Amino acid sequence: MEGPISPQFVADSIAKHQSKVNIGAHAIFLGQIRADEKEDGFVTGIEYSAYEEMAEQAFHAIREDAFSKFDLTCMHIYHSLGLVPTGEVSLFVFVSSAHRRAAFEASEYIVDEIKTKVPIFGKELVGPAGAYVWKENN
Template sequence: MEKGHKPKKVFVQGPISPEFVSKSIASHQSKTNIGAHAIFLGQIRADQKAGGIVTGIEYSAYEEMAEKTFHEIRETAFEKFELTCLHIYHSLGVVPTGEISLFVFVSSPHRRAAFEASEFIVEEIKANVPIFGKELIGESGEYNWKENK
């Protein structure tokens, strides 16, 4: 692909399903110039907090700014790495523990570029995209604002 990709919609409501992930993988079988895929799935943990166990995370974002930042990350990744395809999906709304909230799918002719691009993209998302996570604690209705680590 050439530089100057069309912006893609990143946000999805609720958890990212295993079926969505598998359909994404299957849709790339016809692209025979791909030699490697790297997939990152961010899953919600049931961490122990002062008020109880995390039961999920409620995500919100400054969507317009976040979509712009996601697009800039995609463009930079295509400039830095030899990539064939790159897809990023992030949840908005409530995602229960055990479910997926971030799906990064990188394809390239060779594995090294796929691995390196995947790590770069995830780190850039965590550092720069204005997404806010509110950890939901137990049945109490308590919450903590999550740090992006």
């Protein structure tokens, strides 16, 4: 997805699931860009890039793994590419299941897997001069 993930996109995604009456729980994770303080100023955004084919393969493997480990009804993963300003959403994970425990556990598992296995890279835009610094994942 190019640029930030809008609140309207998240709302529309939720609305599309109202007709799926076998779902009893949704877990939603939204990764938002923080204005962290760095040596040269505050982060004003993150520019995301990816090895897209490899990233899609990694997302597919994470989806398959999550469906085999947890009793899920459906799952959606969206990660931004391009510039995402502070305060905006760059990662949207939406997991649905019949019961809350599976949704909660799967959501945490999926986010952890994305952070460690998907080749998406972020350069933080820092300070008034707009210098780019490679982002380190925590």
